[in-house]
Amino acid sequence: MPFEKNVEYAIRVQDVSKVYRLYDKPIDRLKESLSLSHKNYHKDFFALNGISFKVKKGETVGIIGTNGSGKSTILKIITGVLTPTAGEVQVEGVISALLELGAGFNMDYTGIENIYMNGTMMGFSRKEMEAKLQDILEFADIGDFVYQPVKTYSSGMFVRLAFALAINVEPEILIVDEALSVGDVFFQSKCYRRMEEIRQNGTTILMVTHDMGSVIKYCDRVVLLNKGNFIAEGAPGKMVDLYKKILANQMDSLKEELQEMTDFSGGISGLADPGQENAVANADAGGAGQAGGNAMAGSQKAEGREGRSLMKEHLTINPSRTEYGDGRAEIYDLGMFDERGNLTNLLLKGEYFTIRERIRFQADIQAPIFTYTIKDKKGAELSGTNTMFEGADIRPVKAGDEYEVNFRQKMTLQGGEYLLSMSCTGFEQGEHTVYHRLYDVANITVISNKNTVGVYDMESEVEAEYRPAGETV
Numbered sequence: 120m121p122f123e124k125n126v127e128y129a130i131r132v133q134d135v136s137k138v139y140r141l142y143d144k145p146i147d148r149l150k151e152s153l154s155l156s157h158k159n160y161h162k163d164f165f166a167l168n169g170i171s172f173k174v175k176k177g178e179t180v181g182i183i184g185t186n187g188s189g190k191s192t193i194l195k196i197i198t199g200v201l202t203p204t205a206g207e208v209q210v211e212g213v214i215s216a217l218l219e220l221g222a223g224f225n226m227d228y229t230g231i232e233n234i235y236m237n238g239t240m241m242g243f244s245r246k247e248m249e250a251k252l253q254d255i256l257e258f259a260d261i262g263d264f265v266y267q268p269v270k271t272y273s274s275g276m277f278v279r280l281a282f283a284l285a286i287n288v289e290p291e292i293l294i295v296d297e298a299l300s301v302g303d304v305f306f307q308s309k310c311y312r313r314m315e316e317i318r319q320n321g322t323t324i325l326m327v328t329h330d331m332g333s334v335i336k337y338c339d340r341v342v343l344l345n346k347g348n349f350i351a352e353g354a355p356g357k358m359v360d361l362y363k364k365i366l367a368n369q370m371d372s373l374k375e376e377l378q379e380m381t382d383f384s385g386g387i388s389g390l391a392d393p394g395q396e397n398a399v400a401n402a403d404a405g406g407a408g409q410a411g412g413n414a415m416a417g418s419q420k421a422e423g424r425e426g427r428s429l430m431k432e433h434l435t436i437n438p439s440r441t442e443y444g445d446g447r448a449e450i451y452d453l454g455m456f457d458e459r460g461n462l463t464n465l466l467l468k469g470e471y472f473t474i475r476e477r478i479r480f481q482a483d484i485q486a487p488i489f490t491y492t493i494k495d496k497k498g499a500e501l502s503g504t505n506t507m508f509e510g511a512d513i514r515p516v517k518a519g520d521e522y523e524v525n526f527r528q529k530m531t532l533q534g535g536e537y538l539l540s541m542s543c544t545g546f547e548q549g550e551h552t553v554y555h556r557l558y559d560v561a562n563i564t565v566i567s568n569k570n571t572v573g574v575y576d577m578e579s580e581v582e583a584e585y586r587p588a589g590e591t592v
Contacts, residue, residue, distance in 0.1 A: 128211065129292050129323040130174040130197060135206030137167040137192055137347075166192045168347045169206070176211070179324040181334045181355065183362050184344035190327040193344075194218060194296050197325070212291030212323065215241065217281055230265035230272075230280050237284055251287055258313070259283035279306060286313050293317065295326045311337065331359050331465065332534050336568040351377060359566070363465045366435060366564075430454030430475065433462045434561055437538075441558040447484060448543040448554035452477040455539070455563065466530050468567035468576065474526040478543050480516045484554065487513060489524040491541045493532070493563065501532065501574055503540075531575045534567030 140161040142148050147160035154160075167189045174180045182190045195201040197208055198216045216223075223240070224233050234255060238248035256265060259279045261272075269277060285293065293314070314337070318324055328334060334341060334355050341358035343350040345365055350373075351358065364373040429452045454462050458470040466472045474491050492503035506513050506524065516522065542556035571577070 127175060128173045128209075129176040129178070130211075130325065131209045132173070132193065132197070133171050133207045133209075135167055135170045135193065135196060135203045135208060136165060137189070137196065137201065138204040139164045139166060165347045167196075167203070170344070170347075170349050171206075172342050172349070172352055174323060174325055176323055177318075177321045179318055179326070179337055179339050181338035181341045181358075182325070182327045182344060183329075183331070183334060183341055183358060184350075185362075185365060187346060188344040189347040190344060191218070191296055194294055194325070194327060198294060210292065213241065214292045214294060215285045215288050215290030216294040216296075217285040218294070218296045224269055224277075224281070226270040227268055229268055230259075230261070233269055233280070234284055238288065241288060243288065254287045255280075255283045258287055258309075275306075282310055286310070286317065290317070290322060292323045292325065295324070295328075297327055297329070330534065331362070331564075331566040332468070332568040332570075335359060335566070359465075360461075363461070363463050366464060430462055430477075431561075435464045436561055437559050440560045442556060442560075444543070444553045444555035446555070447480065447482040448487065449479050449481065450476055450541060450543060450555050450557055451479050453541065453557075453560065455561070464562055465564045465566060468530050468532065468534055468565050468569075471527060471529050474539070474541070476522075476524045476541055476543075478522045478524070478555070480520045480522075481518055483515070483517045484545060485515045485547075486545055487516060487522070487554065488544050488546075489513070489522065489541075490544065491526055491539065494538045494540065494559070495574070496536055496538065501537070504528075505544075530565060531578065532565050533570045533574060533576065534565050537563040537565065539563055 141164050142151075142161050151158065151160040170189070170193060172180075182193065184190055192201065194216070195218065196203050197210060198214055198218070200218070223237055225236065228236065231252075234252065235245060235248050238251075239245070243251075259265070259276075259282075261276045261279055264272060264276055265280070269280070272280070282295075285295075295314075311333070314324060324337075326333075326338070338355045340352060341355045342352045343358045343361055343365075350365075351361060361373060361376060364370070364376075431453050434453075434455065454473075454475040455464060455466070456473040456475065457463055457466055458472065476489055476491070478487075478489065480487075488505050488507045490503065490505035493501050495501055504526065511524075513522075538559040539561045540556070540558045541560065543554045544556070545552050545554065569576075571579075
């Protein structure tokens with residue numbers, strides 16, 4: 120049934136599905152087209168499965184989810200780049216879209232030529248684009264490169280020009296798909312300031328990003344997708360919490376919350392309609408694969424010596440981790456807890472968090488030392504400590520003993536991705552001995568709504584006193 124005219128909503132998506140046919144071999148496509156019995160040789164892959172949501176005019180809405188959730192696909196359907204297999208989309212207003220790098224640009228044209236070409240595609244005359252040209256060039260700030268073919272641009276210059284064009288044509292609807300992740304931190308800040316300006320002027324913004332700090336800071340509402348299925352929509356903080364459960368494969372907990380949301384608890388919209396109740400089950404089906412295959416399934420409750428559920432079952436664990444040691448100790452379980460006690464790989468900058476290790480000993484050891492280290496993706500050690508540095512009172516242990524060690528500290532690293540390592544070591548006859556070491560055992564995703572320069576935040580306190588001209592101290 121077609122949509123009726125509605126002045127309240129800028130975007131309405133109703134029961135949208137996008138299905139791709141997957142063939143095991145190229146020849147199967149030909150066999151299927153020639154089959155007199157209409158035999159199927161393909162499998163249907165649902166990039167989107169019955170997605171429905173609405174975006175009010177002037178609203179900023181984020182779409183989040185793990186890789187392969189269908190976020191970019193739904194944006195391409197809204198902008199008309201893709202046609203849905205089923206369902207309808209209605210858009211009220213002029214769209215300016217910044218999709219994946221390169222979309223809408225002719226790589227052989229210069230930057231100037233691409234500006235005019237894209238303006239024409241959006242319905243602007245050459246005279247209108249000439250009036251906007253100076254603002255676009257000043258915002259992009261790429262100098263004389265604007266007169267060079269864009270195929271010679273770095274990714275940073277490309278996104279500068281693309282965003283400058285998208286945001287300076289006074290769009291009624293701005294759609295942004297991860298593009299800002301390419302630019303430097305200063306340009307990103309400039310872009311967000313400009314987005315806030317046009318938002319105040321009534322522009323509707325629909326954005327896809329993996330930066331949860333930006334989601335929490337800028338979005339009025341968030342839509343959560345997983346493996347092509349609508350999971351929930353609601354307040355940014357709550358949707359980020361649900362997203363964290365998907366990342367950590369806490370599917371039982373996720374299903375419990377989704378069930379509560381169908382009872383309209385907390386003012387959150389759960390499943391879009393009764394026909395989408397199977398999304399709860401689909402969330403479970405998609406969870407492990409979407410987390411990159413690294414996490415052990417949270418529903419499979421492995422247990423420790425005393426029947427305790429293992430913490431690591433609820434984290435994203437690196438299957439390619441390096442571990443070694445002489446075997447006299449074993450780090451058999453580990454966990455990370457945020458300030459609210461949630462077991463998670465996602466931590467908020469500025470909040471306290473706890474790293475927990477459980478170690479079982481296979482032999483007597485006089486003075487074990489417990490450690491952790493946080494490194495960046497390039498392997499540089501950024502922070503870490505151990506029980507010896509901290510002056511902890513660690514007793515000698517005997518075979519069969521266990522230790523549970525908690526390191527509690529404040530997260531001051533900038534938003535980004537990091538790697539956690541930990542070990543149990545000691546000194547024997549003056550020699551450093553490794554009993555068990557786990558390199559890059561888990562990832563840490565730090566969410567931040569304020570990144571400063573460098574690796575960590577010194578938490579500066581700023582005081583500024585303004586004096587107009589002519590006033591003396």
